[in-house]
Amino acid sequence: MKPAPFHLHLPSTLDEALAVLASSSNARAIAGGQSLMPMLNLRLAGVDDLVDLNGIAQLTGIELDGEDIVFGAMTRQREIERSALVAQKLPLLSEAVSYIGHCQTRSRGTIGGSLCHLDPSAELPTVAMAMDGELTISRQGSQRQVPMRDFGLGLLSTCLQPEELLTAVRLKPWPAHSGHGFVEYGRRHGDFAVVSAAALVELAPDGTVHRSSLTLGGVAHVPCRVSAAEQMLQGRRPEPEAIKKACAQAAEIPALTDPAYPQWYRQRLAARLLERAVLRALDRVTPALTKTGP
């Protein structure tokens, strides 16, 4: 399976890359290549001008900007996996990265590439949604900020215009006393998740839920926040029955359906895996709480 011919552009600056995207009617950027190269090899995607982003140094890096962590879009998943800063400030991301594919794909795969491909069950879009990430999108001469909630338009489809590139992802850490949990079910280790669940929980001093972020991957066309569940938990004591009832909301979300994994199955997993993720997050917040109960 060999790709069809294309012109290959090897820019060393962002401006050079954006110039090619602006001038070609059938151009695509290639980041880590772990999703695009199979499509090119299988001749499922045709491109006239391939723009290789791997030589653009300014697009890589993990930086602390105030309280936020900013990732250059070309930052490798492997680097995120090994980053002490990420482990400390964004433990949900740190936990989720190890589920992405295999080490041999994380060595090339990038955060930007994963977000732009927007596979419905991919871990990085799910975490970016969970953390209300903010994306920097650039075109020749300008850039815009797009919240993660507005980035995905549908299945494998983002708001990126053909002449635009995602250049940075900003994540705001949750307080150090909050808990995180990432749970997914895939058929084998490293496989795409059928359904994944990400939970962030912050408790108030009185032990009730101050706020939570409950996100599902692999259920809707794009990773989705389960706001109904978040609202149900708000201000309540996070007891097992309350968590179960809140997470059951996840089963009401209209889910993707295909011959392998029908809607009811994804909905079942959505509710139950979200519950597991919340319990894991609570385990990390107040270890004492989960040891009580029936």
Add this chain to the structure above:
Amino acid sequence: MGHADHAHIGQRVLRAEDERLLKGEGRYVADFEPAGTLHAAFVRSPYAHALIKRIDASAALAMPGVKAVIDAAQMAGYLDNLRMPLGWPSKDLPPDITPYVLTPSEVCFVGEPIVMVLGDSRYIAEDGAAAVEVDYEPLPVVADACAAVLPSAPKVRLEVPGNVLKEFSVGHGDCEAVLRDAPHVFREKFVQHRGGAHPMEGRGLLAHYEPQHATLMLWASTQMPHELQFTVAKALGLQDSMVRVTAPDVGGGFGAKFVIYPEEIAVAAAAYHCRQPVKWVEDRMEHFLAAIQERDQFWEVEIACAADGKVLGIRGSMLHDQGAYTPQGINCAYNAATAVTGPYSVPAFQLDVKVVQTNKPYVIPVRGAGYPQGTFVMERLLDRAARELGIDRALIRERNLVRKEQMPYTKPLKARSGRHLVLDSGDYLGAQQAVLQAVDYSGFRQRQQAALAQGRYIGLGFAHGVKGTGRGPFESGSVRVSANGRITVATGAMAMGQGLNTAMAQIAAQALAVPVQDVHVISGDTAHISMGIGGFASRQTVTAGSSVHLAALEVAAKIRRAGAHMLQVPESELQLAGGAVVLTADPSRRVNYADIARILRGIPGYDLPPGVGAGLEAVVHWEPTDMAYVHGFHACEVEVDPVTGGVTLLRYVAMHDSGTLINPMICEGQVHGGIVHGIGNALFEYMRYDEQAQPQSVTLADYLMTTATEVPRLEVMFTQSPAPSNPLGVKGIGEAGTIPVTSAIASAIDDALSDFKVRVTQIPVDPVWLAGQVADAERQALGQANT
């Protein structure tokens, strides 16, 4: 120095092949590229059933680097027949069932090759193939075997009268009476799917006509070099001697390379007629589309039992999906049918089999060859009976197993040849007891309860599996000592990763009392041995091993006879040691093999020693008279997640008996690989098609194969019950590990989810189905709790 120093059989001899392979110096078909090689890519049908109306190659031919575009009409001019011959002709099958080398007018499965494009590189050949325009008129599609037998079903192929290829029955005894009178009868339906073979190296062939040798050279990734030689020679109207097949390093077969393919004939024909090397290396997509598979069987069976679990009879029917063509007979269906009763004594048995065609790729055996399916039926029926009768699963098996003392046990069931199947040797019950002890079966209920208290669902399952190995009609083995003292073994058997060459070297080296590394083995080269059958059905250690052993003994006898003449002593006073024949009483009196070979090579003017014959070599075509039955008993512990239906294997223990083990290290590896292939069939491997027979799982991301994280440690033990039917007492092993796996895992899942009354009757086990069973049971329980 005595014979005992060269007791190589049974030793964990390291493989000679490995150094080269580990350094990346393996030579697979894709690694060869003589100057001027043209690369082939095929235009393949995108429809499961259609008529070809028009082919326009003009755009492809106009592309720089595209050298030829060959369609069926042009290919027909190269061949004696555009249609492939039936591998192993049989009058039991109707005519016109084999595929075409290139399909002229009616395509019958997605992926069927229509046009061959030759280009300067594979990249360019694929560009050319993409540019060939083909107009099709779609025809109605038969997407599965159940649809194929409906009265309203369209024809899978317009050429054939109906979709049923063959109906046959196997059995013995009076099933009707038994089923009528039995105290207990249980009915089950099973759906068994096995996917493709998927060796990591796909199919491939490099063909090159060498005019100075007037030989068409074929470097082929194949399991049957002589069959390929014969088929190509016949197709091109050449003498066999004008076609040479050399198998390079072969990256696995598993059945995928155990048939001659249209693409291979097309490539050979193109190379012969273009007088340029032509190379075809399939990619993974082509393997999904057009390599053989095993696919679907639908079973409806009933088992009759006495109250104590003694099996009185089994009766049923089976529907087998053969695919659109039949290149090689219907072994897979036949094997599955005759494998059902396995290691058990079943007084009455009847199975009616319908082999049907569908608009899908053709089916021939994948590792296991129908035996896993037959075994699954028996083992599941026993588990069902055990559950219904309240009898322990191990006990019901014990009550029905053929015992060691009964061997050789002539089964009432006859093979196609008309001969009874005979279980030759083995201790099936002993293996069961040993493995169940190793997994602490008696303590399992307690462990299960403890896990349940923690909300974990674990289960233990087990199964027997037997297979007749060492299938004939013969295999070839030659042993030759050359005048420079080098020992060469040649065989028609094929190496595809199983260490065949090392095993054959051990056998020859022992018979000739030399170190193993002094023996060089050539397998799969038609220039070095004139006849052979090849590698499949777990036959080569038995057949090639026996031939090589007997040939080596013949050479050893020549050595003794010549040595007796040259040393002027009786043969009884001689022994072989260290590459020479020596006088036992005075080892300083000796003649090297090399010197004997030189004498027997002949010197003009001098007679050869009397009664020895020219040349220090022998060739044997050993013919087996009986099958050698291998046996395995497997037990596995699983955990099932009731939410996701996900299955985790916690522990896997197996005891195998493959008779005398030539190289235990290699044998363990064969069982490991077989087990993991079986795990794939049990949990992962599924070729999904839609209702238009369009393949949906055509990448390794969709078609799941077992990976290292999904497998626990494999605890494999061996006993050795020699086979009485061959000189070494060996039995096959390549497929043995695969046969009981689906049964053992299904049994374990049932055990884990017994609270939810789960009964696995479909393979591979689908987590969605398991979750659904649990969900149904949860709903029922909730409904009852609410009443």
Add this chain to the structure above:
Amino acid sequence: MTKLDAASRHDLTLHVNGRPQAVSVEPRTTLADCLRQELGLTGTHLGCEHGVCGACTVLVDGVAARSCLMLAAQAQRHQIETVESLAEGGQLNDLQQAFRELHGLQCGFCTPGILMTLTELLKYSPEGSEQEVRVALSGHICRCTGYENIVKAALATLAQRGASHGPR
């Protein structure tokens, strides 16, 4: 900025197994094909060309990556190591020797890729557990061995290297 035209071959320099190598490739030529065809390094194999089987695995700056998913032109910036770099002076290195002694290969087709992944593991996870070994191997498919002896060979090499470094 460099633009490589689709219809031409382009002369590039790659750094492979410690040496600069001149190659002539199309823009679409994958790193795997370039290694195999331009440089005759056929030890790197193609099993799927869609990034799942791992047979094409090489080291890119010391880290395992799938060469079927990289373009040769992209590899210009990196140090590439293939299976041919492992043997020392023509002798099998300790990992390769462990594979031989413990029967960690059968047909050998998936083996080079696995050796490269394990080479990275040995360097970055010298105290690797069996689970870590299996996780690293999960990016590879082997149809022959069932992984049992591959895991054993990896663990034996880890233990041997750990022992030779002595106690902390």
